[in-house]
Amino acid sequence: MQAFGLPEGKLAIPGRSFLREGNMLKVCRKAVKMRWFLLTADVLIYGKKFFETVMKVNNMIPLVHTSLVDQEDRLNLQNCFQLISIEKSFSIVCASYEEKRDWMYAIMDAISELRKAHKFTQNNKLNNLKISNLSETNNANIDNQFLKPISHHLSNF
Numbered sequence: 563m564q565a566f567g568l569p570e571g572k573l574a575i576p577g578r579s580f581l582r583e584g585n586m587l588k589v590c591r592k593a594v595k596m597r598w599f600l601l602t603a604d605v606l607i608y609g610k611k612f613f614e615t616v617m618k619v620n621n622m623i624p625l626v627h628t629s630l631v632d633q634e635d636r637l638n639l640q641n642c643f644q645l646i647s648i649e650k651s652f653s654i655v656c657a658s659y660e661e662k663r664d665w666m667y668a669i670m671d672a673i674s675e676l677r678k679a680h681k682f683t684q685n686n687k688l689n690n691l692k693i694s695n696l697s698e699t700n701n702a703n704i705d706n707q708f709l710k711p712i713s714h715h716l717s718n719f
Contacts (some may be wrong), residue, residue: 579603582668585611587655589642599654599671601665603672606645626676630666647671 582601587594588608597620598611604626609619628647635641641662642655656662 576581577603578605581672582665585658586661588666589639589653589655594655599665601668601672603670604676606669621650621719623649625669626680628669628673630669632666645664 580600580602580620583599585596585598586715588597593694597608597619600617604624606625607619608621608623609617610670611617623645624647628645631644631646632643633639633644639653639655641657641659642653643662643666645651654665656665685689
């Protein structure tokens with residue numbers, strides 16, 4: 563798929579695998595809009611699909627700090643879930659319960675795998691930092707002050 567609206571090289575990067583795509587309603591404060599969603603192993607991308615192979619990307623949301631909330635069906639809003647991220651939060655309305663379930667499972671699985679990989683990577687960085695900075699107390703203090711909030715949040719995943 564050809565995408566525009568993103569800086570060069572942001573969509574196709576080594577190691578990024580495609581998981582799912584589809585048309586759903588995006589509900590935010592301003593409006594309800596039909597959007598094309600692409601789920602990869604690390605980001606959820608949404609935008610407007612013009613032709614079978616052309617998409618204008620509105621946003622690309624990293625999944626590592628994202629969560630989902632299942633929303634109960636209401637009279638005027640059914641098959642809906644909420645996506646909450648540091649960058650942006652909104653509701654997504656699917657055409658059916660099955661589609662909602664499939665999307666939620668796919669996104670939750672991607673988030674879970676990403677967090678496992680990030681926790682492993684972050685723990686290795688912290689261990690290497692502690693070992694390499696034993697003799698450099700000033701640098702270790704600066705690095706530990708920076709990494710402490712990050713490692714605290716990662717331990718909650």
